[in-house]
Each structure stands twice: as structure tokens, then as C-alpha cells.
Amino acid sequence: MSFDPNFSSTSIVSDELLQRIRSRAAGYDASNSFFFDDLAELKDAGYLRMFTPTELGGLGFGLERVTREQVRLATAAPATALAINMHLVWTGVAKTLLDRGDDSLLFVLREAAEGEVFxxxxxxxxxxxxxxxxxxxxxxxxxxxxxxxxxxxxxxxxxxxxxxxxxxxxxxxxxxxxxxxxxxxxxxxxxxxxxxxxxxxxxxxxxxxxxxxxxxxxxxxxxxxxxAGPSGDPLIFGIFANFEVLLAAVYTGIGERALELAVDAAKRRTSMKNDGRPYSDDPDIRWKVAEAAIAQDGISPQLFELARDVDALANHGAQWFPRLVGLKVRATENARFVVDQALRVSGGSALSSSSELGRLYRDVIAGLFHPSDGESAHSTVANAWLGPVS
Structure with missing residues (x-):
């Protein structure tokens, strides 16, 4: 199940590659090791040159398309997607600046197309x-x-x-x-x-x-x-926009996968006290899955809209930063909520060290610590609506 079931047919990451990446994620986590095989296959697929214009040897994607790819990748391997984000942030910043007439990071796009990893x-x-x-x-x-x-x-x-x-x-x-x-x-x-x-x-x-x-x-x-200090330089906007949007994409992918696992668990588990009927018939379980689905459904529209606005050079003025940090907070907190509901549906098996849902529970906690954190985000939004403290 996916909020965009047709995207898999156009993604540069085939279903087969996505499954291979998913199959390796648990091993990387258990051994605390780097995703070398994932990186090699993603490079071969053109993933690291998505932002580079076609005339420079890239795929010519904008932020919205890259965001969709990152959501999809994160459903298979959140840690892989999060780390790849850091390369995509720099290439995304270079693309954001170039779209606005600034070629100071053109070399980043060229070198990404040549295989460099930022x-x-x-x-x-x-x-x-x-x-x-x-x-x-x-x-x-x-x-x-x-x-x-x-x-x-x-x-x-x-x-x-x-x-x-x-x-x-x-x-x-x-x-x-x-x-x-x-x-x-x-x-x-x-x-x-x-x-x-x-x-x-x-x-x-x-x-x-x-x-x-x-x-x-x-x-x-x-x-x-x-x-030193606050700056209106386009570089600052480029970093914030790409970092926050792509970060939100990873956690949106975590939420999507957690919801899928919750649905699978509800259909797989059976109740002895209800004559072996599946938990998907239990009204309390159905409520939890529905709550998770309602929450997850509310994230992707804003995620893709803000990414599209960056591509379209939309002018949100002073509201850009409140919107970006608001998206990051909502996406990370929403993912934690969806994972938590999925855990409640799945039962004690999620405590196993081999549980994918248990791994998502550990991965999603990292969302608390990425900038902008809750305190900084609320300060940004409060200043936008109330002005600075007198």
C-alpha cells in the first residue's frame, strides 16, 4: 500500500533494487556497518546525479521528484536514505542556486555527475x-x-x-x-x-x-x-529548503512503511478469544490503524507542495522558513506517532532484535535531533506570527 501507488513504475529505483536494499537494511543495522552495496547500486541507477541538469550528465530532476524518490527509498532503508540525503542536500542547494541565476556551486553538480560523493x-x-x-x-x-x-x-x-x-x-x-x-x-x-x-x-x-x-x-x-549572524543570502535559503524538505521525505517514508507493517500485522495475527478471527476485525485494532492512516495521509500533500514551490521559484517571503521548519517538525513527529500505533497493533514481536518495526522505532527517534529541533522551530514560527520578543 502506498499513497502514490503509480510512482514505483516511474522511479529510477526499480522494485527489484528496492527489495535488495530492504533485504540488506537489517544486516547493516545489526553489524553497525555502512551501506556500501546500497550506495554502489544507487550510484549505478543515477541516484547521486538526480539534481544535475541533463546537459551536464545528470537526470535533471527538481526537488519534488527527488523528494518522491527519497520517500520511496526510506520505506526500504531509512538509514540509507538519511545518509544519501546529505549528498542530495548539497546537489539540491547547487540546483536551487542555479535556478535563481547563481552558478557558484555549478562545480558540485558537475562533480556529482562524475561520481563524487558529497x-x-x-x-x-x-x-x-x-x-x-x-x-x-x-x-x-x-x-x-x-x-x-x-x-x-x-x-x-x-x-x-x-x-x-x-x-x-x-x-x-x-x-x-x-x-x-x-x-x-x-x-x-x-x-x-x-x-x-x-x-x-x-x-x-x-x-x-x-x-x-x-x-x-x-x-x-x-x-x-x-x-556572522542571520543572513538573507540565497545559500542559507537553499540549505534550509533542501535540508528540511528532504529530511521530511525520509521520515514520511518511515511512516509509510510502518503503516504497511501495521496492516500486515493486523491481518496476520489471530485472536483465540474471538474464535481465531484476525485482529483486523477487532474494533480497537481497526481504530489504531485508521488513526495511523489518517495521520500519514496528511503529510505528503504539504511535503510535495513545498518541494514543488522550491522548483517553481515561489515567493513566500518571510513565511518560507516557518513553512519549512513546520514541515520538518510535523513529518518527524507524525512518523513517531505512526510507528507507535503500528507497534501497538503488531504486539510484542516488535521487541525482537530482528523486527523491522522495532528498527523503525529506533530509527524514527533520530528525528528529534535534526535541525530545526522543536524549540528552534517554534521560535521561528512565533517570530513570524508575533514578531521578535520586545
């Missing part, structure tokens, strides 16, 4: 300013390059990325500190990937900590210098 190395422990501040130090070099010193957490795709996007604070001019964005290559000296990813859920993402100890971004890969 990762997102911006997250920092204790940085609640997110993109408007940084604990990482960016030291300017005489040749226009920058050297970076700091720790980046949740660096998904750690075993496989070939290009890592990072940013840091250049305070060499205290009166005008700058946030400097750039990319390092895998063979750049001056960084270390820690072997510290052993988590409750989303284990296959292998989102290890990256320690920057002088890693140098060449001048031609420094693509933005922005004043």
Missing part, C-alpha cells in the same frame, strides 16, 4: 546558532585558501564521501567576522574521522565525528563568505 560537515555540538555561527575556526591563508580547526558531528557518509562541505568562523577582523563555506577533498590532509558511531538508530549512516586540524580548503573551493 557530505554535509556543518553540524557542531552546542551550536544552537546552526548556520548563523560556528565553533570551528577558519584561518585565512595568503593565497585565498582557508585552514579549518574544529569538530563536526553527525558527518553522515563518513566512510564514503569524497567531498566534505564545511564552514567556520573567520574572526581575523573582529569588527566584521565572517562565516566561510568551502569543500575539502578526501585526500586533503589535516582531518581525522573518529570511529565513534554506535547509536540507537540510523546506524548504517555512519555519521562519525570529523576533527578538523588544519584541513585546507583551496581558494577555488571557498564558495561563500557571509557576515
Amino acid at each position: 557530505a554535509f560537515g556543518n553540524s557542531e555540538a552546542g551550536n544552537d546558532l546552526v548556520l548563523f555561527g560556528s565553533r570551528t575556526r577558519a584561518e585565512p591563508q595568503p593565497n585565498g585558501a582557508y585552514r579549518y580547526f574544529g569538530r563536526k558531528i553527525f558527518t553522515s557518509l563518513s566512510p564514503a564521501w569524497t567531498r566534505l562541505g564545511i564552514f567556520g568562523l573567520d574572526d581575523s577582523s573582529p569588527e566584521a567576522p565572517l562565516l566561510v563555506h568551502g569543500f575539502i577533498a578526501r585526500d586533503t590532509p589535516g582531518y581525522e574521522i573518529l570511529d565513534d558511531w554506535n547509536t540507537l538508530g540510523m546506524r548504517a549512516t555512519q555519521s562519525s565525528t570529523t576533527v578538523l586540524d588544519g584541513a585546507e580548503v583551496p581558494a577555488d573551493r571557498v564558495f561563500r563568505k557571509l557576515p
